[in-house]
Amino acid sequence: MADDTSPRSGPPTATTDTHSTTDVIVIGGGPAGCAAARTAASVGLRSVLIEPDTLCRNLYRIPALNNVLGGHTSGPALADAITAELADTELCRLELGRHVVQLRAADDQVTITLDTGRHLTAPYAVVATGVGPLQPGDVPWITAPAGHTLPPLWQAGPDDAEGRTLLVLGGDRPIGTFLRAHPATVTRLLVAYPQTDAYKTEEIRDDPRVTLLPVEHLTLHPSDGTRVTADVVTPHGRRHTITADTAHLSLGSAPTAPTGDLVRDTDGYCPPSGQHPRIMVAGDLRSARFQRIMTAMGSGSEAALHAYYAARELL
Known part of the structure; x- marks a missing residue:
């Protein structure tokens, strides 16, 4: 050859x-x-x-x-x-x-x-x-701007998370890997996930840095470069808006x-x-x-x- x-x-x-x-x-x-x-x-x-x-x-x-x-x-x-x-x-x-x-x-x-x-x-x-990695446009429970892409959570380091709030789309298992890798990092993860991902979140439920947000649907708005905003519909039909410093993927x-x-x-x-x-x-x-x-x-x-x-x- x-x-x-x-x-x-x-x-x-x-x-x-x-x-x-x-x-x-x-x-x-x-x-x-x-x-x-x-x-x-x-x-x-x-x-x-x-x-x-x-x-x-x-x-x-x-x-x-x-x-x-x-x-x-x-x-x-x-x-x-x-x-x-x-x-x-x-x-x-x-x-x-x-x-x-x-x-x-x-x-x-x-x-x-x-x-x-x-x-x-x-x-x-x-x-x-x-x-x-799946992107927001690949899953039915997320509406995002056309062609919008986000980095997966496993690409984030401690400097990306320290003192910040991260919106994590999806409850896939790399979240647990991220938390174990950075045990001393002071951060807050807002984990938005569909009910079908509920079993995947068991290993992170007790981490005080995690807030679990089961959703029926999430609409991600265009970022202004400083904050991320999303409208959420819960499984019970309630609507509210969440904000974070950055958004990352854990969709699978x-x-x-x-x-x-x-x-x-x-x-x-x-x-x-x-x-x-x-x-x-x-x-x-x-x-x-x-x-x-x-x-x-x-x-x-x-x-x-x-x-x-x-x-x-x-x-």
């Missing part, structure tokens, strides 16, 4: 690697993709791992961990360890700064198209592109995957069952139910082993 990873100017020109020396193409460099590449190498499979950013980029934004093995208590520490291990994995070639725009599967191989127009082929592909995530021959369910996720035999799906892209670092790593390893046994006709 060619090793040309330098940026190109002008329109991309489609080229195809005709002499593939790769057994598995791994799409996505998070915990699942990295585990797939590392497991593939452990059984002698050669892989190329494609990631548009840095390896484990989202882990660097998680300041506190309490649900992974190995003694890592912060996302950056775990990300650094994974990155170092992949860098020393001779059978894995990294293609960073590249984005897969299409995935096609045939009887004997898979073909991926990069954002440069270049094509790569291999007998199997592991797709571990994960999920991205939406799957991100290349176009092409991936089978998606009604929510956009790509369950492993029902995919083309040469395509394995790993990590958060599989389902909203198992979005944990540990399950991502396990599914990535399983996907690589699936390719290993399939190549030897042992499935």
